[in-house]
Amino acid sequence: MSEYLETRADKFVFRVKRGLLYSRDEVWVAAEGGAVRVGVTDFAQRRGGDIVFADISPPGSAVTRGGLLGSYETVKMVRDILSPVDGVIREVNPVLESRPEAINRDPYGEGWVTVIEPTPKRPEGLLTAEEYFEVMKGKVAEELRKIKGL
Amino acid sequence: MKIKPKIGVVSCSGECCGLGTLSRVATRLVLEELRPDETVTICLPLFLAGEAEEHSFAKDYPTVSVDGCGKRCAYKAITKYSKEPAAGVDVEALLVEWGVEAPGDRRTLDGDGLKAARRLAELLAGKVDDIQGAS
């Protein structure tokens, strides 16, 4: 079985990594013991284009679900990254300081954003990969409609 | 309802002379203005570097190659790594046919160069229409 669920629009392939949880704000979540590692989805990183800057709240920062974790900037836009959980930031990906494009190149791997200690320990209200895949396909279709002016 | 395939338009990179710039500008005009819903760009340098999405698209969808000169790098590259383009243009030969001079400046197209780019873009748009009509 492939590591990813995939859908194609024109020449672009959008990927959802199996085994992760997802928020509707385009953030993926991987449980790691008592903490969660989070990052930006493939769909989100593609929409903005090449990421030139990433500004992420430092370790020790308290975050709330739906609240600001940080943001990233491309030539087209500045996009907020919204926390999928309540908790405290334990770690920020050091790669993003000098190479924020890691989010574009490997959004589910090297481009992870933060590690959070969530409260409660078990995150709630998140989608499975399969559920998020259906949501993402809908968003892809909507983007295509917008581009065509339909 | 018949679904028309998207067409990939591939320009040579043509750094050597103004013909490459002309090819590139005409290709972009097709993508941005003339047939924005019907076409996508395939980035030739990315394609040559082995990017999977570019290769895969060129295998599954029809393409139009736009080459600045008779060396036909775009046409040959797409044929070699994916499949033969559905249509191809040799811009140098076309300009001779039109009686139009090749652009002298490779960085910026002057008025005549822009006219030639628009005329070439219209021709490419016609090829896109032909391919979609035939599919």
Added chain:
Amino acid sequence: MKKPILVIPCSGIGKSFGSISRDAVFRVCDELRPGKADTICLSLLVMGDEEARRRVSESTCIAVDGCTLECSRNNVEGSGGEIAAHFRVMDLLRENRGLKPREVTFLDEDGEKLSAILAEKIAAKVDELWGES
């Protein structure tokens, strides 16, 4: 007689960065350092053109890429060339945060500014490498 330094842009057609890389290289070769810097068709090189391969193997090469996909560097090295210096438009954007080049077909004002900045940096590197060769 010294051979010109080969400055090879990615010329990526999908993003403004590719157009900027191309424009900057033309500025260097045709305006800032004619005779000291020259360029070749990247596609011709990768498709195995003998003359292109010979020039790359005999010359000092600078790769100028638009984005982090680094098509110029990857393609030149993949064709047996050695890169003496490497520039990426995206790195320059980080140094010039206020610039937002968006247009691809014809560079907008910010694209022109970034191209000019990049061209000066490349020209300085050409001078350095020319002095060493």
